[in-house]
Amino acid sequence: MNYENLFAQKIQEIKKANLFRTIPEITAGAEKYITIEGKKCLNLASNNYLGLSLNEKLKTESIKAINKYGCSSSASRIVTGNYSLYTILEEEIAKFKGYEKGLILGSGYVANLSIISAICDNKWIVFSDRLNHASIIDGIKLSGAKHVRYKHNDMDHLRYSLKKYDKDVKKLIVTDTVFSMDGDTANLIEIVKLAKDYQAIVMVDEAHATGIFGKGRGLVHELGMEKEIDINMGTFSKGLGSFGAYVCASKTIIEYLINKSRGFIFSTSLPPSVIGANLAAIELLKNNYSLGLKLINISEIVRKSLASLGFNTLNSSTQIIPVIIGDRKKLFMAKDFLIKKGVFAAAIRPPSVPINTERLRISLRADLTDDELNLIIQAFKELSQCL
């Protein structure tokens, strides 16, 4: 077997389907302006929604933590324990989110894999929104549970799916609160009602809601549903401008995860620099959630303008705005057109989104000025005229 040829052939297949990916040659990922092919562009592709990755307080606290504790935590916390900084962050995140206990995990991807595969086994059924993040899907696969995908945000389909199974079977309903590709939100009120009716527990992924909704605490807090959502995970890597993930739940569930989460037990914990920055981000949002509110306002303005230009933005109601193009070649033309106008939006293709819903994905940020908002809207106006 010639393995080089095997993989080269697979690459050819990906290229043929117009799905070949390379890492874009841009100067940086999180900054407000980036340079692409020599052109300075407004960066609407990063998840640095509040601009916190460059915040002085986060940088200072990160450096302080390095100076005090060094560059690595050097082992799993189960083996060596941890510096007090880690425990403080877990206490702070639990208080911030309104839960009894918190646990820090390596990344959002690792968290979903670790939580779901610890909670569920092949005797469980997991009901998962069809648009949930890939890490949730992979977590379910890893757990060995039966995977039942319900149509996106379709509560009738969820009820129909739940009804099919015995009340006594262990069930988990899992959903993103803000969907990363469509920018809409989960119907948590109905999900919780159904979970009660069919005796399921509920887990949410607040990756894209944290820092923005519910005074920065997420959509669960906005709806006052902390008592009803059993497992609340999210990331520090998006609105909070840093890296890593958290999970908040009851003391019992967190103790169980410490004992059963393989991504927690068998992996070196986050470095002190990251914990320092995460703590600074929580401290900042605890005292001031105006950035999230500003972002929500900006998003409404941009969404309305795009709709008036005739763009299909699906049911977005958040800072993530999909602009459906629907054709792969046109998608890249549109992306290049916007770059020429000084706006960089991510081009999203299958398998990240369903075929024929190829889209530009705008991730807005709270630090946009009125002039920059006008630039975005003008660029899309010109795009609408040449599509």
Ligand code: PMP
């Ligand atoms: N959950 C959701 C909903 C996400 O969008 C992402 C990242 N794209 C993750 C989890 C993974 O988070 P991380 O990047 O911290 O691994």
